[in-house]
Amino acid sequence: MGGGCEVDQARLSQALADAVAAGGAESALAVCRACVEWLPMTGASITMMTVAEVQEPVCATDAVSARIDELQFGLGDGPCVESFRTGRAVLVPDIADPAETRWPVFASAAAATGARGMFVFPLQVGGARIGVLDCYRDVPGPLTDEDVTGALRTADAAVWSLLDHGRTGSDGEPEPAGAVDGSALTRAEVHQATGMIMAQARLGAPDALARLRAHSFRVGRTITEVADDVVARRLRLSPDGVWSTTGGGNPTDRATPSDDPVDPRSRDDEEKS
């Protein structure tokens, strides 16, 4: 919209990659800060969905952002809650527009915060919703294509930061270090491998993806390469959380591609139904 300031996608992507690579508890906040710095947003926050669909605020760049989330979850109404419920992006050019009638309860409360444009992006791993990225700005107006592109990239980075959140160390994997494979979420193999690991180790999609990613860091390969090994049945994760290459089930940290012919039957018969 007016002003014509273009989004510097390269700088944004770099800032997001740095934020994710830093890992740890601060990672999610760094993602939100990158969003506010490089996109025309006034504030941003991330809310995580824990088990049983309970919301847990993770971080916010400013008090208004935090307040917006708090209000919505308190009232059970608003774009953030809707995105949480439906798993869809909710883009509101102007929450104060009288024609905007979707959230009658929240709208009046929102006016007091000074927020006008509100843009919420679901954070999910396939069908599993893990949270939302909630952005606002104090001027009304729709997002440009460039803004949407940047916001979706921010949401992808937020997914990676949440996969780390609260999981570090719990499964014996080291804290990730190094740049995230930015295109990983666009690769079919990564999702297929996630599904296979879900079945192998009886995990939900976010945990399966987190394990895949942690393993890729551990062996110093890209997540796509490791996913290829899983899909080719050269690498598997047992229910007790041990990675093994096929051919003997020997636990190994090195996921070097096996030269053994892939025999789909050489597996432990673990699935009951």
Next chain:
Amino acid sequence: MSTPSAVREQALVTAFVRLADTLVADYDVIELFHALCGDCVALLGADAAGLLLTDQRGALQVVSASTEAANLVELFQLQAEEGPCLDCFRTSAQVHAGDLATDTRWPRFAALADDNGFTAVHALPMRLRGETIGALNLFHRNRTDMSVDELAIGQALADVATIAILSDRNTRERERLTEQLQAALTSRVIIEQAKGVLAERGQIPLDEAFTRLRSHARSTQQRLSDLARAVTDGSLDTTPLLR
């Protein structure tokens, strides 16, 4: 009465009637895309068809293909970096390559197409009021210059896919576009995950897993996306799919 053109005309009518029926009902956009890719193969004599959509992050993603063979999906996928689909998407114009053997525009793509036995490729843009949201990709095993009629039919099928993305009579069109595009991409991710779950449980190939998923969705009359979701969230007993 059963001249070749009359037969095709009948097939065309059937396809578009089915599409129209789908569009007025509550439909699964991924399911509709799969049907469209199948129609391209059946109606246009193509040997394979795929549909790529913008992910709004600056890349194209495969959301549907007439066959889920891994090597073919890879061929579609490569076009996010190089190939007729990407050119078609960028220029919003049809891209024709009737004979890849003599075409020098996309060396990597042409080599991979050749490996898979494809000689010709055509890409048709998915356009909506000045916006291009993806491209329909048609492959032929033999050198093929599609006729004006065939291209018109192909473009009409691509247009239907575009409308399917944005059929909602909602005035918040930009928001809807992002919602629908992201929802279609998410459905695709869930289907890939479900393929992985089934491939592992049944120790079957991934394309076989997709076939089972699709036929089970049909025989039980549920949406492919809903079934895939039930497989991934563990709410479905997958035994019947793996027998």
